[in-house]
Amino acid sequence: MSTQVETRPEAGTEPGAVRAVADHLRGYWAEVRSGEVGALPAVAGIIALCVFFGISQPVFLSVGNLANLFGQGAAVACIAMGLVFVLVIGEIDLSAGFASGVCAAVMAVILTNWGMPWPLAIGAAIATGVVIGLLLGTLVVKLGIPSFVVTLAAFLAFQGIVLMILEEGSNITIHNETVKAVAGGNLERWQGWTLLVLTIAAYAALQLNRWRRRVARSLVHEPLAVVVARIMALGALLTATVFLLNLERSANPQIISLTGVPVVVALLGGFFAIWTFVLHRTRFGRHLYAVGGNAEAAVRAGVNVDRVRIAAFVICSGMAAVGGIVAASRAASVDPNTGGSNVLLLSVGAAVIGGASLFGGKGTVRAALLGGAVVAIINNGMGLMGLSAGVRFGVTGAVLLLAAGVDAMSRGRGKLFGRH
């Protein structure tokens, strides 16, 4: 993160401040060179893809398509956020896709066939996800069956359960407006702006407070300029996004007006904040990384490793349920293919593209969102170019391979620098 040099008191004076920033950047670059690439490949990928598709298909950069991207990527991003927890402890959940299908089917049956209110249906869907996670986690942890096998079996079984719930493959339409609004609704303009202000204010407060505390205790801290620059960069990015999404994007504004930040953006943002907090600011999150890094060390340090691992599976399947709800909401129906076909692979791909490691011990919620964005942009852009599904699968596969390659190489590079 930073080097010792930054604690020098002259950081406040002009040349000192400049040097501190320069030192900080040098420290960051050294980290990147030693294999700690973080979100860099995903961000670079997003920019490159946007430039490419923006030039070849100008409609890609339209406001309407921007809003579309969020809707298209949301379900995969939700599942990927959950998968990060399982990847961090060095396991895999191949059943997350169909788990989302099972949960969506449960919701659809309760909502449409039984006519029950939506909170009950959504609650039941998430509870189903939690139970699935408990079951998978217990099988992996208590019986010691490799997660690859357990979740591969669950992958097949859940596919069958979806068919059974949907009575041999009929599809169930969702009429409830609230549920449909999860993926299809937009916030009012003022709601979008309010959310933006609150988000930036919260982020700035957290960052500045942390900086102030570390200075007060004379711990190693980043130069203030870097902290402020980061807050301003995030603020500018979010403001631009909200501004664009608040523009009219309907083809016929006279008939139907289409403006505002999609509800699903707020949903993704909320889960991002919650899970990032859990992963980086709580004891449980620390223990997840420890289990993924060296389970034996975690055991000796008194960490309840079994409980941590089961909890990771519960979070993963719970987020799969959220992904299932989003997918059902977007399609306004649930069919045997909900959560099927390539959903799981795209989700794992998203997490890995964003920087989570299949070897365990590494991964962030941000990675899932950035990787999800890459996957969504590829599918969206190539769809606009009129390329066939075959080509899209091929390209997504190539990008995933590239991301896994970057991961493996950064490990290799780390070894050169004394990492293990």
Added chain:
Amino acid sequence: MLLELTGLSKRFGPVEVLSDVDLSIDAGEVCALVGDNGAGKSTLVKCVAGIHGIDGGAISVDGEARTISGPRDAAALGIEVVYQDLALCDNLDVVENLFLGREKVHGLILDEDSMEQLAAETLSSLAVRTIRNLRQPVASLSGGQRQTVAIAKAVLWNSRLVILDEPTAALGVAQTRQVLELIRRLADQGLAVLYISHNLNDVFAVADRIAALYLGRMAAVLDAADATQSQVVELITSGRSGSLGLGADTNGART
């Protein structure tokens, strides 16, 4: 005496791994435990650490008999073990490793600043200058630095007896010297150190007393100042050396 073992015995099935072992360690001293492979060094450590139960004899701390039935009991008595494989998480940074399993929290939230400050204080009290950035992942540290982190992790908790299992086995010359200096400083700060090693040069460089195990029996406990390397080698390989060591009537005397 901080730690006193009297008549300690341990069997694995019919095999007697430790029989009637006496050993005492006082605060402020480094006691080296030497012995050939299979002499029972690791078993002895694991009995004190609470990983193995004992089949006979007694362990007393501060003159009080104690039963240590798990690593937590040992930790509560101020006994910490640094195992040969260090048990560090490569993906966590130095502070995170030092506090693993005993993180400081404010309610739900990790108190990173306090932990970092305490880590810095601990390392500086051990006069460790080799680790500059406490927020770098342990994976990027050298072998000696990793050993230092593992030792600091053991002394962070007001521990009184630190047991080190072959801490210098995988280190180069300069790093070995650093770790030996660190061991000496632990003792100078009033901790008791039980130091297990195969390397007699290292043992003589740092130990106050040398305890030699031979086939599960305590052959002799010598003052390092009075002992010679060849004496210790004989004790390790045959259980006796001149007038020292196991009597002719024991199995250990056969050479």
